[in-house]
Amino acid sequence: MVNPETPYETPLKSKISVFRQKTTSYFSDVVMFLGGSLVAFLLLWSLWCFTAPLSSSSSSNFSSPSQPTETRPDPTTFYDDPELSYTLQTQVQNWDEKRKQWLSRNPEFTGQNRVVMVTGSKPGPCKNPVGDLYLLRFFKNKVDYCRIHGYDIFYNNVLLDPKMFTFWAKYPVIKAAMLAHPEAEWIWWVDSDAAITDMDFTLPLEKYKAHNLVIHGWPKLVFEKKSWTGLNAGVFLIRNCQWSMDLIEKWASFGPLSPDYEKWGAIMKSVFTDKLYPESDDQTGIAYLMVKEGQKWKDKIYLEDEYYFEGYWVEIVDNLDNITAYYSKVEAKERKLRRKHAEKAGEDYRAQWEYSMEKEGVKLMKRPFITHFTGCEPCSGKHNEMYSWESCLKGMNKALNFADNQVLRNFGYFRPDLDKSSWVQPLPT
Amino acid sequence: MVNPETPYETPLKSKISVFRQKTTSYFSDVVMFLGGSLVAFLLLWSLWCFTAPLSSSSSSNFSSPSQPTETRPDPTTFYDDPELSYTLQTQVQNWDEKRKQWLSRNPEFTGQNRVVMVTGSKPGPCKNPVGDLYLLRFFKNKVDYCRIHGYDIFYNNVLLDPKMFTFWAKYPVIKAAMLAHPEAEWIWWVDSDAAITDMDFTLPLEKYKAHNLVIHGWPKLVFEKKSWTGLNAGVFLIRNCQWSMDLIEKWASFGPLSPDYEKWGAIMKSVFTDKLYPESDDQTGIAYLMVKEGQKWKDKIYLEDEYYFEGYWVEIVDNLDNITAYYSKVEAKERKLRRKHAEKAGEDYRAQWEYSMEKEGVKLMKRPFITHFTGCEPCSGKHNEMYSWESCLKGMNKALNFADNQVLRNFGYFRPDLDKSSWVQPLPT
Numbered sequence: 055m056v057n058p059e060t061p062y063e064t065p066l067k068s069k070i071s072v073f074r075q076k077t078t079s080y081f082s083d084v085v086m087f088l089g090g091s092l093v094a095f096l097l098l099w100s101l102w103c104f105t106a107p108l109s110s111s112s113s114s115n116f117s118s119p120s121q122p123t124e125t126r127p128d129p130t131t132f133y134d135d136p137e138l139s140y141t142l143q144t145q146v147q148n149w150d151e152k153r154k155q156w157l158s159r160n161p162e163f164t165g166q167n168r169v170v171m172v173t174g175s176k177p178g179p180c181k182n183p184v185g186d187l188y189l190l191r192f193f194k195n196k197v198d199y200c201r202i203h204g205y206d207i208f209y210n211n212v213l214l215d216p217k218m219f220t221f222w223a224k225y226p227v228i229k230a231a232m233l234a235h236p237e238a239e240w241i242w243w244v245d246s247d248a249a250i251t252d253m254d255f256t257l258p259l260e261k262y263k264a265h266n267l268v269i270h271g272w273p274k275l276v277f278e279k280k281s282w283t284g285l286n287a288g289v290f291l292i293r294n295c296q297w298s299m300d301l302i303e304k305w306a307s308f309g310p311l312s313p314d315y316e317k318w319g320a321i322m323k324s325v326f327t328d329k330l331y332p333e334s335d336d337q338t339g340i341a342y343l344m345v346k347e348g349q350k351w352k353d354k355i356y357l358e359d360e361y362y363f364e365g366y367w368v369e370i371v372d373n374l375d376n377i378t379a380y381y382s383k384v385e386a387k388e389r390k391l392r393r394k395h396a397e398k399a400g401e402d403y404r405a406q407w408e409y410s411m412e413k414e415g416v417k418l419m420k421r422p423f424i425t426h427f428t429g430c431e432p433c434s435g436k437h438n439e440m441y442s443w444e445s446c447l448k449g450m451n452k453a454l455n456f457a458d459n460q461v462l463r464n465f466g467y468f469r470p471d472l473d474k475s476s477w478v479q480p481l482p483t
Numbered sequence: 484m485v486n487p488e489t490p491y492e493t494p495l496k497s498k499i500s501v502f503r504q505k506t507t508s509y510f511s512d513v514v515m516f517l518g519g520s521l522v523a524f525l526l527l528w529s530l531w532c533f534t535a536p537l538s539s540s541s542s543s544n545f546s547s548p549s550q551p552t553e554t555r556p557d558p559t560t561f562y563d564d565p566e567l568s569y570t571l572q573t574q575v576q577n578w579d580e581k582r583k584q585w586l587s588r589n590p591e592f593t594g595q596n597r598v599v600m601v602t603g604s605k606p607g608p609c610k611n612p613v614g615d616l617y618l619l620r621f622f623k624n625k626v627d628y629c630r631i632h633g634y635d636i637f638y639n640n641v642l643l644d645p646k647m648f649t650f651w652a653k654y655p656v657i658k659a660a661m662l663a664h665p666e667a668e669w670i671w672w673v674d675s676d677a678a679i680t681d682m683d684f685t686l687p688l689e690k691y692k693a694h695n696l697v698i699h700g701w702p703k704l705v706f707e708k709k710s711w712t713g714l715n716a717g718v719f720l721i722r723n724c725q726w727s728m729d730l731i732e733k734w735a736s737f738g739p740l741s742p743d744y745e746k747w748g749a750i751m752k753s754v755f756t757d758k759l760y761p762e763s764d765d766q767t768g769i770a771y772l773m774v775k776e777g778q779k780w781k782d783k784i785y786l787e788d789e790y791y792f793e794g795y796w797v798e799i800v801d802n803l804d805n806i807t808a809y810y811s812k813v814e815a816k817e818r819k820l821r822r823k824h825a826e827k828a829g830e831d832y833r834a835q836w837e838y839s840m841e842k843e844g845v846k847l848m849k850r851p852f853i854t855h856f857t858g859c860e861p862c863s864g865k866h867n868e869m870y871s872w873e874s875c876l877k878g879m880n881k882a883l884n885f886a887d888n889q890v891l892r893n894f895g896y897f898r899p900d901l902d903k904s905s906w907v908q909p910l911p912t
Contacts, residue, residue, distance in 0.1 A: 133823040140895025141909045160828050177905035179616045186615035187608045193619065194638045197626055201637065206630050209623045212907045214896055230894040234826050394562040397663050399589050465659040466569025467643055476606035478641045480570045 131156045140230040142215060142306050149232075149296040156236045163237035167259045169291075170238040171200055172231050174210035174224070175246045175433060182435030184447070189433060191454050192246055198461045199250040202397060205242070206235070215311070221287070221336050222309040229302050232294045241298075244424070245288035247432055248364065249453045251374075252421035253460040254404040255361075257291070262356055266293040267301065269340065270364035271357035276341050282326040285357060287337035288426055289364035297354060301343075304351075308339035362422035368441070370425045371449035373418070374456045374472060380419040384410050394481070397464040425453045451475060560585045569659040571644060571735050578661075578725040585665045592666035596688045598720075599667040600629055601660045603639035603653070604675045604862060611864030613876070618862060620883050621675055627890045628679040631826060632686075634671070635664070644740070650716070650765050651738040658731050661723045670727075673853070674717035676861055677793065678882045680803075681850035682889040683833040684790075686720070691785055695722040696730065698769065699793035700786035705770050711755040714786060716766035717855050718793035726783060730772075733780075737768035791851035797870070799854050800878035802847070803885045804901060809848040813839050823910070826893040854882045880904060 132138060132152040146152075157164045173196060180186045193209055200207040213219065214226040224243055231241050240259070244250075262268050271285025292298045308318045318334035325345060326338050343351045362370070385391040388410055395403050411420055429438035430446035437446050455472045462468055467478045561567060561581040575581075586593045602625060609615045622638055629636040642648065643655040653672055660670050669688070673679075691697050700714025721727045737747045747763035754774060755767050772780045791799070814820040817839055824832050840849055858867035859875035866875050884901045891897055896907045 133825070137912055138823060139909060139912050156825065160825070163827060175619075179613050183612070184608050184615075186613075186619055190604075190615055190619040190622065191640070193622065193626075194640060197622075197636060197638060201635050207626060208630065208894075209626060210894075211620070211623060212891070212896070212898075212905060214894075214907060227894075230896070234894045236825050237827050394567060396562070396585065396589070396665050398592065398666050462641070465637075465639075465643075465656075465663045467641070467659070469641075476641060478643060480568060483566055483568050 131159060138233070140226075140233050142218070142226050142229060142303070142311060145303065146229075146233070146299045147296075149299050153236045153294065160237065167240065168235075168238045169203075169205040169240045169242050169257065169259075170231055170235045171196060171205055171207040171242045171244055172210065172224075172227055173207070173244045173246055174227060176213065176223075177211050180433035180435070182431075182433060185433040185435060188450055189246055191450075192249055192432075195249045195454055195457050196244060198458070199253055202253055202400065202461075203256060206238070217310050218306070219310065222306065222311075225302055225306045225309070225336075228292065229299070232298065236294070238294050240291050240293055242291050243289065245426060247428070247430060247450075248289055248424050248426040249450070249457055250423065251362075251365075251370070251425045251453055251457045252423045253457060254400070254407050255421070255423045256404070262291065264354075265356040266295060266297045266354040267291070267340075268356045268358055268363065270359065270362075272359050273357050276344060276357065280326050280328075280345065282322070282329045282335075282338040282341055285337065285341055286364050286366075286426065286428065287340055288428060289424055301351065304343065304347075305336065305339055308334045308342070309336065361420075362424055364424050364426050365422045367425050367427045367430070367449050367453065370422045371452055374452050377419055377421055378456065378459075378472065380416070381421070384414060394466075395464070400464070421456075427453075448473070560588060567662070569655075569662050571647070571655050571658060571732070571740060574732065575658075575662070575728045576725075578728050582665045582723065589666065596669065597664075597667045598632075598634040598669045598671050598686065598688075599660055599664045600625060600634055600636040600671045600673055601639065601653070601656055602636070602673050602675055603656060605642065605652075606640050609862035609864070611860075611862060614862040614864060617879055618675055620879075621678055621861075624678045624883055624886050625673060627887070628682055631682055631829065631890075635667070646739050647735070648739065651735065651740075654731055654735045654738070654765075657721065658728070661727065665723070667723050669720050669722055671720050672718065674855060676857070676859060676879075677718055677853050677855040678879070678886055679852065680791075680794075680799070680854045680882055680886045681852045682886060683829070683836050684850070684852045685833070691720065693783075694785040695724060695726045695783040696720070696769075697785045697787055697792065699788065699791075701788050702786050705773060705786065709755050709757075709774065711751070711758045711767040711770055714766065714770055715793050715795075715855065715857065716769055717857060718853055730780065733772065733776075734765065734768055737763045737771070738765065790849075791853055793853050793855050794851045796854050796856045796859070796875075796878050796882065799851050800881055803881050806848055806850055807885065807888075807901065809845070810850070813843060823895075824893070829893070850885075856882075877902070 132155070137144075173193070175189050180189065197207055199205075208231055210227045213223055214230065215223075218226055228241055228243060232238075235241070240257075242257075268291040269285045269287060270289060273284075275281045275284030277284075292301070306312075307314075308322075309315060312318070315334055318339070319332045322334055322338040322342050323329045323332055325342060329338055340355075344355060388406075390406050391403075391410060393403065427446060427450055429441060430443075430450065431437045432446070432450060435443070437443055452472045455469050455475055459468050459472070462478065463481065466481050468481055469475070469478050471477060561584070566573075567575075602622070604618050609618065626636055628634075637656075637660055639656045642652055643659065644652075647655055657670055657672060661667075664670070669686075671686075697720040698714045698716060699718060702713075704710045704713030721730070735741075736743075737751075738744060741747070744763055747768070748761045751763055751767040751771055752758045752761055754771060758767055769784075773784060817835075819835050820832075820839060822832065856875060856879055858870060859879065860866045861875070861879060864872070866872055881901045884898050884904055888897050888901070891907065892910065895910050897910055898904070898907050900906060
C-alpha cells in the first residue's frame with residue numbers, strides 16, 4: 055500500500071489506505087497572469103548594472119577586495135523579473151522565449167541535449183530501519199549513472215509545498231528544477247526506489263525529438279483497455295519547455311492543491327475502471343489527460359515500451375543472475391569487452407557492448423535499463439501485501455549489486471555474488 | 484572513539500578502543516615490479532585492433548546490429564597492459580607518462596584542472612538508528628556542491644581490501660579512482676561526516692600548483708610541537724601523479740597491510756607525544772612522513788590554514804545562525820546578491836559574494852568551507868565522550884540545513900529556521 059507520508063512513491067496497483075490531510079483549495083487563485091511584470095521587467099532592465107567578474111576561483115584573502123570586472127554582456131534575463139516565482143501557484147508564461155534568451159546570453163550551454171535527473175525523499179528518517187540505507191544506495195546508483203553519462207542530478211529532501219504530499223510532491227520540484235536549470239533540455243524524474251540497472255545504456259533522446267514527455271507504457275492498455283496501470287508515472291522525461299509548464303499545471307490540478315481534488319478521484323475511477331481506490335493520483339491523472347483531453351497532450355507524449363525505461367522489479371530480479379552469466383559468456387567471446395578503460399571514456403566500450411548484445415539477439419538477456427521497486431516501499435516499510443518484505447529486500451539488494459558491479463569494474467573490482475553486497479574481489483588481470 | 488567497524492572515519496583526538504583484526508603481512512610481497520609487463524604490453528599493442536564506434540546513444544533495436552565504426556585513432560593505452568591492477572598490492576610505475584599518453588589520446592579531457600571527489604561508507608546499515616539518514620544527507624550535500632562546481636563524485640560503499648579497515652579503507656579507493664579517472668588532475672577525499680558549508684567557495688587550485696597534497700593543518704603544530712592533531716587527514720586533495728602513487732604506497736605501509744603495522748604505532752607515538760593510543764593511524768602517518776622522511780614528501784605537501792579547508796565543527800556550528808544573519812545584512816545592501824540566477828551560471832554571483840564579503844572584511848562571519856564532524860561518528864553512534872550526542876545531532880542538522888539553504892535558493896525556496904529541516908518557504912519575490 056502507498057504510505058501517504060512518504061513523498062515521491064509511485065501509487066500502487068492496490069488500494070490507497072488513507073490520505074494525510076484533506077484538500078484545501080487555493081489552486082484556483084493560483085492560475086493568474088503576472089500582471090504588470092513586463093513593465094517591472096523593463097524598468098529593472100534599464101536600472102540593471104550587473105558587472106560580471108573575471109575570476110572563477112574564490113579568494114580567502116580578505117585584505118584587498120577587488121571589484122569583479124566585466125567579462126560578458128549584461129546578463130539580464132527572466133531571473134531579473136521580480137515577479138518570478140518557482141511555486142506551482144504562479145504561472146510561468148512565454149517560457150520557450152525566456153529560455154531561448156537565457157541560452158543566447160549563456161552560449162556555453164547551447165546545442166546539447168542536457169539532462170538533469172531529479173529524485174528525492176522526505177526530510178525525516180524512514181520508519182523502516184534499513185530504509186535510509188536503501189535510499190542512500192539507490193541515490194549512489196543514480197549518481198554513478200549520472201557521472202558516467204555526464205548528467206546532473208538533484209536530490210530533493212524537503213516537501214516544497216506541504217499540500218502536495220506523497221506522489222504529488224515531485225511536481226513543485228520539477229517546476230523549480232526547470233527554472234533553476236534553463237540549460238537543461240530534459241528533466242528526468244526517477245523515483246527514489248528505482249535503480250538504473252544498465253549503466254551503459256544511453257537515453258535515446260533523438261528518438262524523442264518530437265515529444266515532450268516520455269513515460270513507460272503501452273498505448274493499447276491506456277487508450278483501449280483504459281487501464282491506469284497502462285503506464286507508470288514513477289520515471290519520466292519531461293522537456294524543459296512551455297508545453298511542460300502547462301502540463302505540470304494541468305497535471306498538478308488533479309492534486310490536493312485543487313478545490314476539485316476529491317471530485318477528480320471519482321471521475322478518474324469512472325474512466326479507468328481498474329482503478330480500485332477513489333482518490334485522485336498523478337498516474338491516473340496523466341492517463342486521463344491522454345484519453346480525455348485531446349491532442350495537445352496526447353500527441354506530445356511518448357509511451358515507451360521498447361525497452362525497460364521503467365521496469366517492474368517482479369519481472370526482472372529473478373533473471374539478474376542469468377543475465378550476469380550471459381554477459382560473462384559474451385564477454386569471453388569478445389576481447390574488446392574485457393578491456394579495462396577509463397570511466398569517462400567508456401563511450402566506445404558501451405557502444406561495443408550494445409553491438410555485441412544486438413548481435414546475440416537475445417532480448418531477454420539484455421540488462422534492463424531501470425528496475426523500479428514499485429510496491430516495496432523501502433522507506434516506509436509498508437510494502438504491498440502481494441510481496442513479502444524478504445523478496446523486496448533480496449530483489450533490491452541484487453539489483454543494486456548488479457548495477458554496482460558495472461561501476462566497480464571501472465575501479466578494478468567486482469562482486470562475485472550478487473546477493474553479497476560487501477564481498478568484492480579485484481578484477482582478474 | 485573511533486569505531487573500528489566504520490570505514491572512512493578520521494581518527495579522533497582520543498584513544499582508539501580496539502582494532503577489528505590483527506595484522507597479517509603480505510604487504511612485503513606486494514612491492515614488486517611488473518616484470519615482463521613491457522613485453523606483454525608491446526605484444527598486446529601489436530595484436531590490438533580496437534574499432535571505435537560512432538554512436539553515443541544506445542539502441543534498443545535488436546534486429547539490425549551494425550559494427551561500431553572507427554572515429555578516432557587506436558586508443559590503446561595503459562589499460563591494455565594485462566598486468567594493470569588497481570589494488571594497493573601492485574605498484575604502478577611511470578604513471579605520469581601513462582596518464583599523459585592517455586590524455587593525448589583523449590584530448591577532450593586535457594587542459595583542465597578536473598576534480599573527482601571521493602567519499603564513502605561501509606556496506607551495511609549504521610548501528611546508530613539515524614546514521615544512514617545522515618550519511619544520505621551528507622552525500623546529498625556533496626553531490627550538490629559537485630553539481631554546482633562541475634566536479635565528479637564517486638561514493639564507495641564497499642571495503643575494497645578487507646585488511647584496510649576503518650580510516651585505512653580510503654587508500655585502495657583513492658588509488659582505484661586515480662586509475663579509473665586519468666582525466667582528473669585531483670582526487671579530493673572528503674570523509675562521509677564532513678559537510679560543504681560554503682557552496683559558493685571554489686577550491687583555489689592555482690594556489691596549489693606546486694604541490695601534490697593539500698591538507699588542513701598548521702606547520703608550527705606539526706613540525707615544532709610534533710602534534711598529531713596539527714593536521715586532519717579526513718579531507719585532502721591529492722594530485723593524480725606518480726608522486727601520489729608513491730605516497731599512497733608509503734602512507735598505506737603504516738597500515739594493517741604491512742608486516743610492520745604494530746611497530747609503526749609505537750614509533751609514531753614516540754615522535755608525536757600527544758598521540759594517546761599506540762596503534763598506527765593514517766593521520767599520524769602523514770605527519771610522520773613530513774617530519775621524518777625528508778624533502779620528497781614535505782615539499783610537495785601544502786598545509787592549508789587560511790580558510791576552513793576542513794573545519795572542526797565545535798568551532799563552527801554555534802556561529803552558523805550569526806553567519807546567516809550577517810549574510811542577510813550584506814545581501815540587503817547589495818541588490819546583485821539578491822538576484823535569482825541559474826544554478827549553472829552562478830559564477831558571477833559567487834564572485835560577487837566573495838567580493839562583497841572581502842569588502843566587509845569580517846573573516847569570522849565568512850561561511851566556513853567545510854565543517855567536519857570529527858568525533859560525532861554519525862553512523863556508529865559511538866561519539867567521542869567529549870561531546871553529547873545531542874550536540875552532534877543539532878550541529879549536523881544545522882550545518883546541513885545551512886548548506887542546503889544555499890542550494891535551495893537556486894530552486895526558489897529556503898529554510899527560515901536552520902534547526903527545522905522540513906520547514907521551507909518560497910523565496911520572497
